[in-house]
Amino acid sequence: MVVVMVPEATQEEVDAVVQLVRSAGGDAFVSRGVSRTIVGLVGDVNDFDALNLGSLSGVVQVMRVSAPYKLVSREHHPARSVIRVGGVPIGPDTMSVIAGPCAVETPEQTLEAARMAKRAGASLLRGGAFKPRTSPYSYQGLGEAGLKILAEVRQETGLPVVTEVIDAESVDMVASYADMLQVGARNMQNFSLLQAVGRAGRPVLLKRGFSATIEEWLSAAEYIAQRGNLDIVLCERGIRTFETATRNTLDISAVPLVQRLSHLPVIVDPSHSGGRRDLVLPLTRAALAAGADGVIIDVHPEPLRALCDGDQALVESDIQEIAEVVTVLSPLMGRALTMAESSAPSARPGALAAR
Amino acid sequence: MVVVMVPEATQEEVDAVVQLVRSAGGDAFVSRGVSRTIVGLVGDVNDFDALNLGSLSGVVQVMRVSAPYKLVSREHHPARSVIRVGGVPIGPDTMSVIAGPCAVETPEQTLEAARMAKRAGASLLRGGAFKPRTSPYSYQGLGEAGLKILAEVRQETGLPVVTEVIDAESVDMVASYADMLQVGARNMQNFSLLQAVGRAGRPVLLKRGFSATIEEWLSAAEYIAQRGNLDIVLCERGIRTFETATRNTLDISAVPLVQRLSHLPVIVDPSHSGGRRDLVLPLTRAALAAGADGVIIDVHPEPLRALCDGDQALVESDIQEIAEVVTVLSPLMGRALTMAESSAPSARPGALAAR
Amino acid sequence: MVVVMVPEATQEEVDAVVQLVRSAGGDAFVSRGVSRTIVGLVGDVNDFDALNLGSLSGVVQVMRVSAPYKLVSREHHPARSVIRVGGVPIGPDTMSVIAGPCAVETPEQTLEAARMAKRAGASLLRGGAFKPRTSPYSYQGLGEAGLKILAEVRQETGLPVVTEVIDAESVDMVASYADMLQVGARNMQNFSLLQAVGRAGRPVLLKRGFSATIEEWLSAAEYIAQRGNLDIVLCERGIRTFETATRNTLDISAVPLVQRLSHLPVIVDPSHSGGRRDLVLPLTRAALAAGADGVIIDVHPEPLRALCDGDQALVESDIQEIAEVVTVLSPLMGRALTMAESSAPSARPGALAAR
Amino acid sequence: MVVVMVPEATQEEVDAVVQLVRSAGGDAFVSRGVSRTIVGLVGDVNDFDALNLGSLSGVVQVMRVSAPYKLVSREHHPARSVIRVGGVPIGPDTMSVIAGPCAVETPEQTLEAARMAKRAGASLLRGGAFKPRTSPYSYQGLGEAGLKILAEVRQETGLPVVTEVIDAESVDMVASYADMLQVGARNMQNFSLLQAVGRAGRPVLLKRGFSATIEEWLSAAEYIAQRGNLDIVLCERGIRTFETATRNTLDISAVPLVQRLSHLPVIVDPSHSGGRRDLVLPLTRAALAAGADGVIIDVHPEPLRALCDGDQALVESDIQEIAEVVTVLSPLMGRALTMAESSAPSARPGALAAR
Structure with a gap:
C-alpha cells in the first residue's frame, strides 16, 4: 500500500502518517522525490484499511499496488521519470550516452578514453575503480586512487562521473567523488548495499543481475526507493542463457517492457551484453531503436593492453560511427541527444547501414 | 572440406569429383546455387588431401572449413546471399516484411489479413495451414484446405506465400502451393524434414529452435544445403530462458553474429519472440536497426477471435506505425524496402518515437 | 474431456461415443489399453456436456481433465502403469536397466557391448542404427544394417532391443526389428513422428527435449497416446542450462514430479545427462534413489574408438559397480531388479560408497 | 601459483615468502589450515619463477594451479577436507543432516523445530534471523533477537547453530552467536561479505548462486579461503532454468563434479531446490546417493503459519522417513551418520521405497 502526499506536505504531516501506521503494527518508508513525497507501507493491508489514512492532512491518495514493487511502479506513477546526473537529464525526452573505460588504469588512459567518449556523443563518463571480479586473482581496480583520477578527468572534460560501488561501507566515500553510483549485476540483490545507496543522496545506476527476472530487478530498485531515493536508472546488460557465442544474451524486450511496468529510465549496456x-x-x-533512454559503452585507447574486458571496448575507429548512430536516431525517436559538445554529423541515407 | 566448381562446370566434371571422393572411402554432396556449384565432402580430410582434387577439370578451389557447417558458412562464401521468393529479394540490400495471420482460418480472414499486411509494407504473405501445437487438443490448422485459401489470396493480392511444412511426407504437396517453405522452431532438428525441404526446389525459411545454439542452427541449415538447396533464410524467433515476462527472449545479438558467420539472410519474428x-x-x-534483412509479423483482423496466438497479432490501428518504421529505417540502413505497393509515408522527426 | 469405457465395451459402443461427439462439432480419439479403452475428446467442453455421454451404453465415466494432457495424466488414471517390452516389465514394482552402445558399429562391438550390458544387470539392449546428429558431417549410423545386427545380438543374448526411430516413414521398418521404439530429444515435438509411433504397435521410449518443460513433455506423450498407444516410458536425459561443466543438467526433480503427474514409468539416462x-x-x-523406474546407460568395449559419444560410455571396469548399485538399491526401493541373468553380488556396507 | 609451507612453519618463514613476492611486484595471501599453511600468489607467474621460492626455509612445494581458484582446488590438495562445526565433522567419512526452520519466528517455534530436526537425524540446527528477500515488503527476519533465540535453543538441545549473515558489517555480531556462518545464494558474489567471513574465525556454508557456474562458485569460495579461512562447506541449492514446475532445478551432477574439482565438502538443500x-x-x-556429504532441510511445526517458505517445510509426519533414509544410506555409502541422538530405525527392505 502506498500513501501519496501533496507536493507541499510538511514533515509533521508525513510523520503523522508514519506514526499511525506503526501504531497499527506496520512499518512505513518515506520517499521524497522532486515533485512529491510517497510513503510505502509494510504490513497487513487489512489493518491499514481501518486507519482511514486518506483522511489525514496532506494525503492526496492511498493506493493498493499489486506488484511486489510499489514506489518504482508505473501503476502508481504514470508519468515516466527524468533523472538528473550532474545536470544531465536521463529520461523519455532525451537520449544519453555514458562512455569510458571499463576500469580506470592510469590518468592518461582515463583522460584519453574520456575524450573518445565525448567524440562518441557521450555526456557522462563511466569508469570503474572498484572491480568485482569472479576470481580473486583478477585485476580488482585502483580503489580510491581511481576515484581521484575520475574526479580530475571530470574537471578536465566537464563530464559527470558514473562509477561502481561494491559495498555498503564505501558508499559515502565513493559518493564523495561520483555523480552517479553504479550497482553491478553481481550485487543486484545485495540488499545492504541497495539500502546504503538509497540513503546516499546520489542517483543510482542499477544493473540487472545475470539471472534476475524483471520482477526481481524492479524489486531490487524498490529497496533503493524505500530508503528515500527515487533517482534510479535501470540498466539492461544481458542475461545468462545456454548460448555461449555471446558473453550474455541482451534481453532487448526488457527495454519496452520495463518502461511499461516502471516510471524509471532504462538504458542498455551493449558492451557487456555481447562481450x-x-x-x-x-x-x-x-x-x-527499441526505445532505450540511453546506452553505456566501454571505450579504451589501447584495448589490447586493457586490464579488464578489452575484447569489448570500442577503439578510435569506431567512435565516429557511434556518434552518427546517436545523431541520426535521436530525432527519429523524438528525443534530444544530451551531448557534451556538438560535433556530430547530420543524418544521411545509409548512415546506419550495418558494418 | 568443400570443393568449389567453376560456374560453367558440367555434370560430368561434378560427377568426377564425387566419384573420386567416394573411391577414397568418403562421401560427397552437391549443392547447385544460382551462380556456382559446391561439393561438400564427408570423411577423413587427410585421405582427401592425397586426391589432388584441385587439379580436376572444373574445380576452382578446394577449401578446408573449420566450422561444423560448411556450405552455409561465410568463411567459404564471403559475399552475403540474396534469396528470391516469388520474385521478391531477401538479402543485404533490401528490407523485407513478411506478414499475415498466424493461422489460416477462413478465406475472408486470410484476405483481410493479407490486405493489412500490404498496408504494413509487406511484400510476402505468411499464414499457417499446418500448426504444430504443444497439446494435441489445440487447434491444428486447416491442412490442404488452408493452402488453397493462401493460393487464392496470393492470386487476389499478388503476395507470394510463406507457409509451414511439418513433415517430410507433405513437403511436395505444400511446395505445390507455397512460394517458400517454413520449417518451425520445434522441427529445427527434424533432420528428415530438413533433407526433404533441401530437395523440394523452393526457398526455405528456417526458424531457430527454442534452445538451439547458433552453431546448431547453422548446422541445421547445412542439412538443407547439403541436399542441394542454398536458398535458405534464417529466422530468429526468441530463445527459451528463465524470464517468464515474455513468451521467449529475442536474441537480438544473433542477427549481427549470424551475418558474420553465414552468408544467408537473417530475419526476425517480433511476434513470437515477445508474445x-x-x-x-x-x-x-x-x-x-540491428541489421536484420527483414521481419515476419502476425496480423489479424480480429485477434480476439483468433484460433492461434491472438495475444501477439497486430491490429488495424498498428499497421500505419509498422509502415512508418520500415519506410524510415530502410534508407537509413542503406536498404530498399521491398514493398508490394508504395503507400508508405515519408520520414519525419519523431517517426519512430516509442509508443 | 475423457470418456472411460467399461473393460468389455464393444466396438459399436465405442463408435457410438465417437459419432455423437463428431455430430456436435468435436473430434474423438480412441486409446485401447490392456485393461480398458479411453476416448479423448477435442473441442468445446460445453458442447459436450449437453450430450449426456455418461448415459451411453458401455461408458463408465466422463471426466474433465484440467491439464493439457489427459490420457497420460495420473489425474484420470491413479494407478501407475506397467509397460512390457519384449516381456520385460517397466513400472513401479521393478527396477530396469537398459544398456548398450550409443551407436551400433559392428556385429562384434554390439555383441560385446550387449554382454557387458548383461553383466551390468541390464534386461534390455539399447543401440542406435539411426543417429540424429547436430552436424550432417558427423557419423549418422548404419541404418537398416544396424537394425539387423541388433536383431542378431538379441538372438544371441536374449535381450530385447530398444532403438531410435527418426522419421515417420521408417517407423514400420524399424518396428519390424525393434522391441521398443525410441523417440530422441530432438524429435520430442516432431508431431508426425509421435503420431506414427502411436500407431506402430510397439512400446515407445520418449526422451525429454533439451528445453522441454515437463508439461510439454507430457503433452508430447499425449500425441502418442491419442493414436491408441499408451505403452510409453518417459526418459529424463538432462536439460539445457547455462552450466557448461556438464553436457546437460540432469533434472533429477523431474523423476518424482512426473510420477505424480502421470501414470507412465520414468527412467533416467545418466550417460547423456552428464556426458x-x-x-x-x-x-x-x-x-x-530418487525413485526412477530404471536407467539407460551407454557401454562400449573400446570407448576411445567409439564413433559416437565415447566420452560418456562405461567400460569393462565400471560394470561390476553398476551391477552392485542396482542389486543393493532395488530391494531398498521396494523393487525387483529385472535381470537377464542372476550374477550380481549381495549388499554389503559401503557398497555404494562414492568412487 | 601456490606455496605450501611445512606444518611447523614459523610466522617468520611465512612472512619471508610474502615479502619476497611483494618485492617482485606481486601480492600474497596466507591461509592457515589445521594441518598446514598455504600462500596464494597474485601477479605474473613468470616473475615469481625467478624468485626460487622453493629454496626458502619452511617451504614444502611451489605449485602452478591452472584453475581460477587455487586454495580450494583439489589439484593442489588431493585429500578431501573435513570441516568441524561446533565439534560435528562434515566430510568424506560422515553423513550430516542440518535441519531447522527457514526463519526463526518465536522461541517456541524454533525449539519445536529443533526437536523435530533431532528426531530426523540432524546434528546441526539451521534457522534464519536475517532473511534476504526479493521484495522489501516480505518478512525480513527477527535480526539479533532471532540469533538470541537460536543460542538458547542450542543450549537446550545441544545442536550447534548454522545461520545466515547478509552483510560485512554484521559478520562479527552474527559470529558471536553462530557456530557456522551461511552465505546465501544472492550474496555468492558479494565479495566484501566473502572476505569478511574469510576473516571471521567461523566455518562458512557457501550456497551456490541461482545462476552461478561451478567455476564461479569455487572462485567465490576462493575469496573466503584467500582471507585465511579454509573451513568452507559448499551447498548446492538448485539453479535457475526455464523449467517452472519446480522452484529451482537441483543440479545433482554438481555434487560428484565439485568433489572432483575441490577438496571441500558439498551438501545439498533439497528444500529450496524443489520448493x-x-x-x-x-x-x-x-x-x-549421489555422494553428498550431507543435506540441509527446512522443518516447521506449523508450515501453514510459517512466515517464510512454508510450502517446502517438512512436517512431523515426514520426520521418521527422513531418519530412515539417512540411517539406511549412511552405511551403504561408507559413511557414519553424525547424529545428535541414536534413535533411528535399522535398515529393512523397501525402506526407501518412493512415497
Whole structure:
C-alpha cells in the first residue's frame, strides 16, 4: 500500500502518517522525490484499511499496488521519470550516452578514453575503480586512487562521473567523488548495499543481475526507493542463457517492457551484453531503436593492453560511427541527444547501414 | 572440406569429383546455387588431401572449413546471399516484411489479413495451414484446405506465400502451393524434414529452435544445403530462458553474429519472440536497426477471435506505425524496402518515437 | 474431456461415443489399453456436456481433465502403469536397466557391448542404427544394417532391443526389428513422428527435449497416446542450462514430479545427462534413489574408438559397480531388479560408497 | 601459483615468502589450515619463477594451479577436507543432516523445530534471523533477537547453530552467536561479505548462486579461503532454468563434479531446490546417493503459519522417513551418520521405497 502526499506536505504531516501506521503494527518508508513525497507501507493491508489514512492532512491518495514493487511502479506513477546526473537529464525526452573505460588504469588512459567518449556523443563518463571480479586473482581496480583520477578527468572534460560501488561501507566515500553510483549485476540483490545507496543522496545506476527476472530487478530498485531515493536508472546488460557465442544474451524486450511496468529510465549496456567489440554498434542501434533512454559503452585507447574486458571496448575507429548512430536516431525517436559538445554529423541515407 | 566448381562446370566434371571422393572411402554432396556449384565432402580430410582434387577439370578451389557447417558458412562464401521468393529479394540490400495471420482460418480472414499486411509494407504473405501445437487438443490448422485459401489470396493480392511444412511426407504437396517453405522452431532438428525441404526446389525459411545454439542452427541449415538447396533464410524467433515476462527472449545479438558467420539472410519474428502485441513495434524497430534483412509479423483482423496466438497479432490501428518504421529505417540502413505497393509515408522527426 | 469405457465395451459402443461427439462439432480419439479403452475428446467442453455421454451404453465415466494432457495424466488414471517390452516389465514394482552402445558399429562391438550390458544387470539392449546428429558431417549410423545386427545380438543374448526411430516413414521398418521404439530429444515435438509411433504397435521410449518443460513433455506423450498407444516410458536425459561443466543438467526433480503427474514409468539416462564417464555411476545411484523406474546407460568395449559419444560410455571396469548399485538399491526401493541373468553380488556396507 | 609451507612453519618463514613476492611486484595471501599453511600468489607467474621460492626455509612445494581458484582446488590438495562445526565433522567419512526452520519466528517455534530436526537425524540446527528477500515488503527476519533465540535453543538441545549473515558489517555480531556462518545464494558474489567471513574465525556454508557456474562458485569460495579461512562447506541449492514446475532445478551432477574439482565438502538443500514439500524426501535420497556429504532441510511445526517458505517445510509426519533414509544410506555409502541422538530405525527392505 502506498500513501501519496501533496507536493507541499510538511514533515509533521508525513510523520503523522508514519506514526499511525506503526501504531497499527506496520512499518512505513518515506520517499521524497522532486515533485512529491510517497510513503510505502509494510504490513497487513487489512489493518491499514481501518486507519482511514486518506483522511489525514496532506494525503492526496492511498493506493493498493499489486506488484511486489510499489514506489518504482508505473501503476502508481504514470508519468515516466527524468533523472538528473550532474545536470544531465536521463529520461523519455532525451537520449544519453555514458562512455569510458571499463576500469580506470592510469590518468592518461582515463583522460584519453574520456575524450573518445565525448567524440562518441557521450555526456557522462563511466569508469570503474572498484572491480568485482569472479576470481580473486583478477585485476580488482585502483580503489580510491581511481576515484581521484575520475574526479580530475571530470574537471578536465566537464563530464559527470558514473562509477561502481561494491559495498555498503564505501558508499559515502565513493559518493564523495561520483555523480552517479553504479550497482553491478553481481550485487543486484545485495540488499545492504541497495539500502546504503538509497540513503546516499546520489542517483543510482542499477544493473540487472545475470539471472534476475524483471520482477526481481524492479524489486531490487524498490529497496533503493524505500530508503528515500527515487533517482534510479535501470540498466539492461544481458542475461545468462545456454548460448555461449555471446558473453550474455541482451534481453532487448526488457527495454519496452520495463518502461511499461516502471516510471524509471532504462538504458542498455551493449558492451557487456555481447562481450565482443564487433557487436557493440549493432546492439547500440537496436537498443536505441527499441526505445532505450540511453546506452553505456566501454571505450579504451589501447584495448589490447586493457586490464579488464578489452575484447569489448570500442577503439578510435569506431567512435565516429557511434556518434552518427546517436545523431541520426535521436530525432527519429523524438528525443534530444544530451551531448557534451556538438560535433556530430547530420543524418544521411545509409548512415546506419550495418558494418 | 568443400570443393568449389567453376560456374560453367558440367555434370560430368561434378560427377568426377564425387566419384573420386567416394573411391577414397568418403562421401560427397552437391549443392547447385544460382551462380556456382559446391561439393561438400564427408570423411577423413587427410585421405582427401592425397586426391589432388584441385587439379580436376572444373574445380576452382578446394577449401578446408573449420566450422561444423560448411556450405552455409561465410568463411567459404564471403559475399552475403540474396534469396528470391516469388520474385521478391531477401538479402543485404533490401528490407523485407513478411506478414499475415498466424493461422489460416477462413478465406475472408486470410484476405483481410493479407490486405493489412500490404498496408504494413509487406511484400510476402505468411499464414499457417499446418500448426504444430504443444497439446494435441489445440487447434491444428486447416491442412490442404488452408493452402488453397493462401493460393487464392496470393492470386487476389499478388503476395507470394510463406507457409509451414511439418513433415517430410507433405513437403511436395505444400511446395505445390507455397512460394517458400517454413520449417518451425520445434522441427529445427527434424533432420528428415530438413533433407526433404533441401530437395523440394523452393526457398526455405528456417526458424531457430527454442534452445538451439547458433552453431546448431547453422548446422541445421547445412542439412538443407547439403541436399542441394542454398536458398535458405534464417529466422530468429526468441530463445527459451528463465524470464517468464515474455513468451521467449529475442536474441537480438544473433542477427549481427549470424551475418558474420553465414552468408544467408537473417530475419526476425517480433511476434513470437515477445508474445505480446505491445512489444511487436519496439522489437521490429530493434531488429531492423540491428541489421536484420527483414521481419515476419502476425496480423489479424480480429485477434480476439483468433484460433492461434491472438495475444501477439497486430491490429488495424498498428499497421500505419509498422509502415512508418520500415519506410524510415530502410534508407537509413542503406536498404530498399521491398514493398508490394508504395503507400508508405515519408520520414519525419519523431517517426519512430516509442509508443 | 475423457470418456472411460467399461473393460468389455464393444466396438459399436465405442463408435457410438465417437459419432455423437463428431455430430456436435468435436473430434474423438480412441486409446485401447490392456485393461480398458479411453476416448479423448477435442473441442468445446460445453458442447459436450449437453450430450449426456455418461448415459451411453458401455461408458463408465466422463471426466474433465484440467491439464493439457489427459490420457497420460495420473489425474484420470491413479494407478501407475506397467509397460512390457519384449516381456520385460517397466513400472513401479521393478527396477530396469537398459544398456548398450550409443551407436551400433559392428556385429562384434554390439555383441560385446550387449554382454557387458548383461553383466551390468541390464534386461534390455539399447543401440542406435539411426543417429540424429547436430552436424550432417558427423557419423549418422548404419541404418537398416544396424537394425539387423541388433536383431542378431538379441538372438544371441536374449535381450530385447530398444532403438531410435527418426522419421515417420521408417517407423514400420524399424518396428519390424525393434522391441521398443525410441523417440530422441530432438524429435520430442516432431508431431508426425509421435503420431506414427502411436500407431506402430510397439512400446515407445520418449526422451525429454533439451528445453522441454515437463508439461510439454507430457503433452508430447499425449500425441502418442491419442493414436491408441499408451505403452510409453518417459526418459529424463538432462536439460539445457547455462552450466557448461556438464553436457546437460540432469533434472533429477523431474523423476518424482512426473510420477505424480502421470501414470507412465520414468527412467533416467545418466550417460547423456552428464556426458562424462565419471558421472555415470553417481548419477545412476541418484536416479534410482530418487525413485526412477530404471536407467539407460551407454557401454562400449573400446570407448576411445567409439564413433559416437565415447566420452560418456562405461567400460569393462565400471560394470561390476553398476551391477552392485542396482542389486543393493532395488530391494531398498521396494523393487525387483529385472535381470537377464542372476550374477550380481549381495549388499554389503559401503557398497555404494562414492568412487 | 601456490606455496605450501611445512606444518611447523614459523610466522617468520611465512612472512619471508610474502615479502619476497611483494618485492617482485606481486601480492600474497596466507591461509592457515589445521594441518598446514598455504600462500596464494597474485601477479605474473613468470616473475615469481625467478624468485626460487622453493629454496626458502619452511617451504614444502611451489605449485602452478591452472584453475581460477587455487586454495580450494583439489589439484593442489588431493585429500578431501573435513570441516568441524561446533565439534560435528562434515566430510568424506560422515553423513550430516542440518535441519531447522527457514526463519526463526518465536522461541517456541524454533525449539519445536529443533526437536523435530533431532528426531530426523540432524546434528546441526539451521534457522534464519536475517532473511534476504526479493521484495522489501516480505518478512525480513527477527535480526539479533532471532540469533538470541537460536543460542538458547542450542543450549537446550545441544545442536550447534548454522545461520545466515547478509552483510560485512554484521559478520562479527552474527559470529558471536553462530557456530557456522551461511552465505546465501544472492550474496555468492558479494565479495566484501566473502572476505569478511574469510576473516571471521567461523566455518562458512557457501550456497551456490541461482545462476552461478561451478567455476564461479569455487572462485567465490576462493575469496573466503584467500582471507585465511579454509573451513568452507559448499551447498548446492538448485539453479535457475526455464523449467517452472519446480522452484529451482537441483543440479545433482554438481555434487560428484565439485568433489572432483575441490577438496571441500558439498551438501545439498533439497528444500529450496524443489520448493515443494513432496519433493524433499526423493531429493534427499538422490543427493545422498549421489555422494553428498550431507543435506540441509527446512522443518516447521506449523508450515501453514510459517512466515517464510512454508510450502517446502517438512512436517512431523515426514520426520521418521527422513531418519530412515539417512540411517539406511549412511552405511551403504561408507559413511557414519553424525547424529545428535541414536534413535533411528535399522535398515529393512523397501525402506526407501518412493512415497
